[in-house]
Every structure is written in structure tokens, then in C-alpha cells.
Amino acid sequence: MEFERPRGTRDFLFEEMRQRKEAENTLRRVFENYGFGEVQTPLFEDLKLFTTKSGEEIVDQLYNFKDKGGRDLTLRPEITAPISRLYLNEMQKSAKPIKLYYYGSCFRYERPQKGRFRQFWQFGCELIGAKSPEGEAEVIAMCNSSLEALGITTAEINVNHLGIIRGLFKHFDIDEATQREIMIVIDKGDKELLKESLIGENPIIKDNSELNEVLLKLIDMVGDSSIIKDIEELVSPYEEARDALEEFKELVDTLKSFQVTNYKLNLGVARGLDYYTGIVFEVYVQGLGAQKQVCGGGTYNLVKLFGGEDVASTGFALGFDRLMNAIEELGGKKELPPMVNTYVAAISDSTRQKAFEITQNLRNADIPTEVDLSRKKFKKILSYANKLNVKNVVLVGERDLEEGNVTVKDMESGEQEIVAVEDVAEYIKSNL
């Protein structure tokens, strides 16, 4: 009987795991530097938590199941809904703003492809109860810092404010279902398709060429902060969009103060779901194939959707696996030092017990150390130690031991030094 990994899952071996941990720690450092604290929620949740947020349709992309008590549960497909639930359950009375972050795996039943797995990891944050351009600017700044810290220099942050387009819809009194339909088309990012949907043979919104024209121009606006005035010009006749535009302008000013320059305003960025009303942003890294989006975020009001009070939240989630792809693609993997730097080798059977003692002494002195556990011959031990790439090998032999000594061999230079047993730790510390 042979067992295989479930489809769309991966095993991580030592080297890859170390690279992932390195990236993970880098992100933790950045997030904590911004004052965010880590939380953890369960891997599975009530199925309704996700269907309430995203609709019944998502069930066929979930790993859902009934437990023995008949409860409908599911492995989480994302972590923002659990965070909102956590907030409702435990943190409603906490001082605002609340800044939290999380790292963990999510599960989706989807067709695996490059950058897409059935178990994948998300690293994300939420800033709860601070709806303001500065809250949004800080979150975007942290996203930018994260990408910089990881060395992903080719990332582009694209920022939009959905209030502008929502304002236009409101001005023209477009119903919600139609809004959703249009947002979905915008979200696809296909200009031709959008053109067809707006001004083609069978447009989604009929008899409103003014709105269609404005929309088409609007979603085409991409560029640095200088395009704000173009946007302003375009939407100034529609007062319902003005507040959002003001917020957008403030965000741009505040991003400058937060020293974020690596971003674009992109009026074509949308998100499929209704609860995004304010700013949204997405980060793309070219060269990652079809799954180039490494981050999605924005301001939304999920808590209200789940029956809580009206509290806005700004956050983003990084697709950790895609970040790892990007790092790999950019050749930014770090050279990691060997796991251990010292090996203790008994030269003969009679000195083996002494070798264990010395090993423990070194470990107690915080020197990562390995010792032979398979009774290999001395030559094989050295050969093995060489493969581990250790710096020092402590040779424990009878002749030296009679004098209370061992020989420490430097594996890079090949030089050897006779050292008293009690001084080994100190000697090795000075020779790493």
C-alpha cells in the first residue's frame, strides 16, 4: 500500500521550511514593528460564517463536513471572516483601534496550478475601528514595508477608492444587483470585456450612455498621484462621489507622509463583494504566471454583516506561498548557515560515552552540536560531519583523554588543536 499526498498539498523539507520560516519571521518583525499583535483562530469554523460573508455558492469550493454532533463545519478558506468573528466574540469592548495580525493555512477545494494550492498560507492584518485615511495609509505602508523587507522589488501596489464608483451608481440610481454585475466585470480586469458590457450591443446598463462613458474613462485611470486631478475633473459633476474623492485625496497626501511612494492609483481595481465600500488595494508581481496577485486588502464593514455594530476595518492578506514564489523568482533566497556548527566524533568504541558527555556540555553552552548515533566508523563520522558542513569536529580519542584532552579539528582549514575537555566549549565559541 502506498500513500500519496492529497491533491494540491505539499510537503516542505528542511531547506524550503527554513526559507519559509525566514520569510515568516521577517513579516512578523515588520508587523510587530508597526504595533500589530498576533492572534490565532481555529482551522475550522461554522460553515455559516463563510456562507454569510461570501454566499452559498462558495460551498463547492470549501472543505466542509459534519462533525459527530451534526454541526456543519468547514476548514477555513480565508481568515478575515474568522477575525471578524473573533472581534465580535471577544474584543468589542477593547480600546480602539485594535491592530492584529495572523499567519496560518487556509483550505480551498480548487484546481491546483502555479501559485494555487488546496492548502495554502495567508499572512494578514486588520486594523479595527480606525476608519480614516491615516489608518488606511498605515496599513498600506506596512504592506509596502513587508514587500521591501522580503526583497520583492517588483511588486506594484494598486490602490482604488470604491466610494467614487459607488457614488456614481448612486447618482444614477443604479440598483444593487446591477452594481454587483458591473463590479464583477471590472474585477476581471478585462478592458475589452468591460467595453462590451458597457457600450456594446447588449450593455448591462441600458439607456444611460453618460454613466457608461464615465465608467469606461474612470476605470482606465491608472497612474501616480498626479492623476487625482483628472479623476476630479471627470467626477466633479456628481456630488455623490465627492466625499470619496476627498478621502482618496487625503489618503494620497497621507501616504506621502508615511513615505510610501511605490504605489499606483488604479481606478480599475475592484473587489467582487459588496461589503467593500472604501479604499481597496491589490499587489501584483509580474512573472508569477496566472496567479500574480500576492496581496488583497481594503476597508470594509464585515462586523456589521455578522450582526455587530458598525465598525470599519482595514486590512490585507498576503498570499504567503506566492510571496515565496516571488522571492524565488527574484533570486532573493537567503544563504542560510548550517543548522549545527559542531560535531562530536568518538574515535573508538571506548570513548563513545565520553563523546555524549562532551556533546551535552556543548549544547548546554548553546553551541548547536551533533554526535554520531549510529556507531559509524570514525572515518565515516568525519565524512558525515563534512557533509553537514560543520565548522568544528571534536575528536574524542583514548590517547588525548588520558591527558584530559580532546582534539578540535577545524573542517575548513583542516588544522587541529589539542584542548582540555573542560575548555572545549570556550575554545569552540572563539572559533566559529
Added chain:
RNA sequence: GCCGGGGUAGGGUAGGUGGUCAUCCUACAGGACUGUGGAUCCUGUGACUCGGGUUCGAAUCUCGGCUCCGGCCCCA
């Protein structure tokens, strides 16, 4: 769910018009070498993705499953 391309020892591969013992590199284990690694040599371990079909005979042809890769759909 759909389209296309792959799956040969632990890793990387050759073979492919059906027919000796399925090739080589590497890895791993042992030895040459009982207190000295990296080199060399020798020996050993270890594979045709699974199932059906065609055939005297299938790694090879054929159909299907599984799975991997790329793309579509979707992307909370």
C-alpha cells in the same frame, strides 16, 4: 468543471518503429583504509504512475483513473 503537455530507483535522466539482464549520473550502505573528511576505485541497494485492452510478448501501442505542470473558469 474545461483545454493542452508530462509521469522510468530517494533526486536527475537514456530508451520509445513492441522482443537480451532497462542506460547513465547522483544519492544511500559497505569495502579498499582499525586515530583523520572532501579525491579515486570496487561492491551493493533501488524504478518503468495505476487499471483495463490489443498481442505469443507492452516501459514502448490504445482507452480510462490518479497525479504533476501550464492555461481557462473562479478567486472570499
